[in-house]
Amino acid sequence: MFSLLSEFLQPWADLIPRFSHRPSTVEWCIWDSMVFGPRVTRYPVLHFPALTPIEYYPSTPFPIDLEVQTLRTADGHEITINASIMVVINDPIVMRECIGYEEYVNNISMEARAVIHEFISGHNHSHGLESIDLLEISLGESLVSLTWDGVSLVRLCIEDAASTTAFRLYGIPQSVEPA
DSSP states (O other), X not given: OHHHHHHHHHHHHTTSOEEOOOOOTTEEEEEEETTTEEEEESSOOEEOTTTSOEEEEESSOEEEEEEEEEEEOTTSOEEEEEEEEEEEESOHHHHHHHXXXXXXXHHHHHHHHHHHHHHHXXXXXXXXXXXXXXXXXXXXXXXXXXXXXXXXXXXXXXXXXXXXXXOOOOOOOOOOOOO
């Protein structure tokens, strides 16, 4: 009953002005002012949550796990790669305009996975594993162009890369019983 009541009263409570919390030293605080537009602030702001939202982004480099990818090289070898990247937000307002604010980590991750896929599938097995520096440069340029220099790559870490042979069993067919 209380949750139903709180869901009903929440929109009205968001019309009451309140102070945001002070951003820590490792956060960007973005205040969407109706008068001045989006602004970066380091101080608490008096705002109406329903009308002027406040968002926080990390200002220090943070890791993103790209999960395991099984890819095929240009010469037909199958490689399984587990990688992660370290990125830093240079300008949160520009980054938010380019890739959104709700799923920015997922959007960066998808772009990085796509660049790794394109790089591995465009190179031979021996050349692809030897040219990780080219992959890092390509990934850095891709993130800069995706976010209009709002995010930059600090480091690419290939945690594991191995030649594999996939054996996938998508379902066991039902046994047919004689009638």
